[in-house]
Amino acid sequence: MHAMATVEDCRAALLKLAERLAAKAAEAREKLDFDRSLACRVTDLGIAFHGQLKDGQLSGLTDGDDPRAKIKLTSSSDDLVELVNGQLNVMSAWTSGRIKIEAGMLDLLKLRKLL
Template sequence: MATVDECRAALQKLAERLAANAAQAREKLDFDRTLACRVTDLDVAFHGRLSGGQIIDLTDGDDPRAKIKLTSSSDDLVELVNGRLNVMAAWTSGRIKIEAGMMDLLKLRKLL
């Protein structure tokens, strides 16, 4: 099981990767949404905003009103960010859960 610090680091790594490719990501994700990531086996959550193709204001804690919600185990979160777990396979098999509006899911799919 990954630790809280490893999960936080994975999300920070994802945010840095998006920031490094902000121009390309902005073309694919031209919207501003709150997001939350819930880690089930550690009973922790993180939240922030997806804006301009970047994850900003990433911090500890849940945002129950987030427009985009990802729920996964700690190990699956780390594996997803590191590219060792396919998002679509994990989602269809129930290893991760993504809650978002239909239009947001279609836009997010461009990144997957």
């Protein structure tokens, strides 16, 4: 039995995700006009983080939820870490209900290019 991912694991995963988004955004900058607030809720730990996704880069990552965020990602701590580490496919995780993404349709399409 493995230990559940911790708050620090989740924070580190989101920072790693931010780096990956920045790298992909650099490739797609001309095609990507994307400025959205993002909230990530980690269900099993009862915690949340929020930040700003701008031009494909995640900045200002802070503890706490943002109920007004335009993009809301909800997952377990382990699924979040696996998703960021490339062990969990975002589309299959989303369609199977392992992760929940609440966003407008156009935002979902743009997000898909980044993830």
